Amino acid sequence: xxxxxxxxxxxxxxxxxxxxxxxxxxxxxxxxxxxxxxxxxxxxxxxxxxxxxxxxxxxxxxxxxxxxxxxxxxxxxxxxxxxxxxxxxxxxxxxxxxxxxxxxxxxxxxxxxxxxxxxxxxxxxxxxxxxxxxxxxxxxxxxxxxxxxxxxxxxxxxxxxxxxxxxxxxxxxxxxxxxxxxxxxxxxxxxxxxxxxxxxxxxxxxxxxxxxxxxxxxxxxxxxxxxxxxxxxxxxxxxxxxxxxxxxxxxxxxxxxxxxxxxxxxxxxxxxxxx
Numbered sequence: 001x002x003x004x005x006x007x008x009x010x011x012x013x014x015x016x017x018x019x020x021x022x023x024x025x026x027x028x029x030x031x032x033x034x035x036x037x038x039x040x041x042x043x044x045x046x047x048x049x050x051x052x053x054x055x056x057x058x059x060x061x062x063x064x065x066x067x068x069x070x071x072x073x074x075x076x077x078x079x080x081x082x083x084x085x086x087x088x089x090x091x092x093x094x095x096x097x098x099x100x101x102x103x104x105x106x107x108x109x110x111x112x113x114x115x116x117x118x119x120x121x122x123x124x125x126x127x128x129x130x131x132x133x134x135x136x137x138x139x140x141x142x143x144x145x146x147x148x149x150x151x152x153x154x155x156x157x158x159x160x161x162x163x164x165x166x167x168x169x170x171x172x173x174x175x176x177x178x179x180x181x182x183x184x185x186x187x188x189x190x191x192x193x194x195x196x197x198x199x200x201x202x203x204x205x206x207x208x209x210x211x212x213x214x215x216x217x218x219x220x221x222x223x224x225x226x227x228x229x230x231x232x233x234x235x236x237x238x239x240x241x242x243x244x245x246x247x248x249x250x251x252x253x254x255x256x257x258x259x260x261x262x263x264x265x266x267x268x269x270x271x272x273x274x275x
Contacts, residue, residue, distance in 0.1 A: 079099060079102040079103040079106055079220055080220075087126070087182055088126040088127045088128070088182040089126040089182065091126075093118040093121060093128050093177075094113075094118070096127075096128040096130075097113060097116060097118060097128065097130060097177070098113070099217075100128070100130040100217070101113065103216075103217060103220055104132055107143060109132055109135075110132075111130070111132045111175060115132070115133065115174065115175040116130055116175050116176065116177050117176070117177065118177050119177060119178065119179060119274060119275050120274075121179060121274075122179055122274040124181060125179040125180055125181055125272065125273075125274045126179070126181070126182045127179065127180050127181060127182035127183075127214075128177055128178075128179060129177065129178050129179075129180060129210050129213060129214055129217070130175065130176075130177045130213075131169075131171045131175060131176055131177070131178075131209065131210060131213060132171060132175045133171050133172075133173070133174050133175045134171060134172070135171045135209065135213070136160075136161045136171075136209065137160035137161055137164055137208050137209045137212065137237075138159045138160040138161045140209050140212035140213050140216070141154060141160055141212055141256065143212075143216055144212055144215060144216060144254055147216060147219060148219075148253075148254055151252055151253045151254065152253060152254045152255075152256075153253055153254070153255050153256070154255075154256040155245075155256060155257050155258050160208065160256070162240070163239055163240060164208050164237050164238065164239050164240070164245055165238075165240055166237065166238035166240075167207045167208070167209065167236060167237045167238075168204065168205075168207060168236035168237070169207055169210075169236065169275075170209075171209075178206075178210060178273045178274065178275055179273070179274040179275075180206060180210075180214070180271050180272065180273055180274070181271065181272065183271075184218075184224075184226055184227070184228065185226075185227060185228070185229055185230050185269075186227060186230050186231065186232040186233070186269035186270065186271050187269050187270060187271050187272055188269070189272070190203065190205075190233075190269045190270045190271070190272065191230075191265075191266050191267070191268070191269045192264050192265065192266055193264060193269075193270070194260075194261060194262050194263055194264040195233060195235045195244040195259075195261045195262075195263075195270075196261045196262055197264065198235045198270055199235075203235070203270070203272060204236065204272065204273045204274070204275065205233070205234065205235030205236045205270035205271065205272065205273060206232065206234055206235070206236055206270060206271040206272075206273055207234055207236035207237045208234040208236075208237040208245045208247070208256070209237075210234075210236070210273075211232050211234050211247045211271070212247065214226065215247070215249075215254065225249035225254070226247075226248075226249060227247065227248035227249055228248075228249055228250075229267065230248065230267045230268070230269055231246040231247070231248040231257070231259075231267060231268045231269070232246060232247050232248065232269065232270065232271055233246050233259065233263075233268050233269060233270040234246060234247065234270070235270040236270075236273065238261075239258055242261060243258040243259060243260060243261070244258070244259050244260070244261055244263070245257065245258060245259075246258075246259055246268065
């Protein structure tokens with residue numbers, strides 16, 4: 001056999017005619033393999049960072065399965081299978097992106113890793129929020145309504161897309177990601193700060209859309225809800241008449257309310273964003 005002759009000549013020391021023969025490479029081949037793996041390691045690391053490779057690919061390789069079979073795709077993996085019982089501070093940006101891809105697939109929304117650039121991580125802001133292209137506030141609210149069996153309420157009857165036309169970030173032209181603190185309650189550091197004050201201090205705050213998507217993701221992970229004691233002031237968004245939306249969970253329901261840009265009290269807090 002040509003394969004057998006080539007391998008023996010290169011020093012692999014393998015007999016293809018013996019079933020179960022132990023693979024014992026020669027010393028010089030071990031050196032060659034090690035050097036090759038070092039070169040490959042850098043590329044593997046790069047692909048993990050940009051999301052081209054995911055942990056499921058490595059696991060499939062270990063199990064001698066095709067790493068790129070369709071069932072290994074994040075869109076084919078149940079979101080619950082990906083989420084582990086550890087905080088976001090111990091989950092990489094790529095791991096969290098894969099979770100989002102799987103979650104959106106369950107919601108009938110296609111998202112790929114190539115569409116999303118994970119921003120540089122900022123200390124303390126460990127929760128990645130991923131917004132797919134075309135996602136709008138009303139769509140996110142509707143997804144919440146379905147997920148929570150109709151237990152949602154918003155201040156206006158009209159579409160949130162029209163009611164809240166001004167946002168610091170949108171997904172109209174493409175998907176994007178942000179970092180926020182991994183907390184149930186809105187940021188303690190930002191209590192008693194109005195939307196106007198946050199603007200004056202150049203604090204980037206969460207938008208209404210991002211806050212609604214966070215509610216869906218957190219519920220998918222835990223079966224629980226955010227802001228049980230406080231309101232998240234969505235300081236990155238503005239209602240058409242200048243008010244600022246807020247979101248919280250109370251009395252078994254998700255609420256979307258309006259506040260003055262000057263409103264400030266201890267239970268009204270924004271969530272800082274890192275881009």
